[in-house]
Amino acid sequence: MRFPAFLTFPLLSLALLAQAPAPTPSLGERVKAERPVVEKLLASFDYPEAKTRAEALLPAARPAFNKTDNTTLIQSCSAFLDSAEAYRLATEAADSAGAWEKALEYAKAAQGLASECYAGLKDPFANMVSYYGQAGVRAKQVLEENDARIKELKAKTNLDPGERQELDLALSVEKELADSPKWVKFFQTYLDVSKRESVAYDPLVKVMEEKLKGEANQVADYKAGNGEVTKWVEAVISTPAYLEAQGDKAGRARWLYRLAVLDPESKKVQHQLDILHGKAVAAPAKPAKKGKKG
Secondary structure: OOOOHHHHOOOHHHHHHHHOOOOOOOHHHHHHHHHHHHHHHHHOOOHHHHHHHHHOOOOOOOOOOOOOOHHHHHHHHHHHHHHHHHHHHHHHHHHHOOOHHHHHHHHHHHHHHHHHHHHHHHHHHHHHHHHHHHHHHHHHHHHHHOHHHHHHHHHOOOOOHHHHHHHHHHHHHHHHHHHHHHHHHHHHHHHHHHHHHHHHOHHHHHHHHHHHHHHHHHHHHOHHHOOOHHHHHHHHHOOHHHHHOOOOHHHHHHHHHHHHHHOOOOHHHHHHHHHHOOOOOOOOOOOOOOOOOO
């Protein structure tokens, strides 16, 4: 009975991977813990503070992608996706706080991290899926071809050294047959998740790019402002219809914070923000002028 060498492929690195404790706390865990705090600040329209809290989670430096082996590939990809989630949260907060340029920067950073994760895993893990798929097929074939001999060996009470070696090899192939589908699923799951995440941030980047482009067009279309952002801000904040068009309080808050970023010195914008937060009272509406009697 002969057994192909590839059926005894060592799983040492993968076994170590399964036993290795996860770093505590990871960036992903810190983002998960901080997200409710940021969301509460956003719900109370404290967008600048939400932005500050989210930005505090951003890694000081881009993580390195270590391609040494399967263990380092997974660790690197996890670090990249955790960083991408931190950038997602910072994008959401920066967008609400009116820092659209920063929001786009963060969204692109998240997009790049997720894309690099998938690019790093794609080929080696696809190879592992193929390897274990073929290993399972070959193990099944070997066991079927040697079924009678294996049953004979298992039925014996006393085995000589050669027979013991034969049976041990057979048992290792049986284990390979049982384990191969698990490893196929293991590596395929990482491939599927990293592929999904590699495109998850594309819509976020697109939305921020479109918002900035739309705003730039509005500024350019305001002829009286000659392309000056502060003049455009003065014009729209002086026209109540623009504020009313923003819909609910959250929409108005996001719009006002954007104007405050574009023109931090605008007292009119700050006054509207003070009204929004209950720090000032809106002036009573002027009564409509009556028409002249004929």
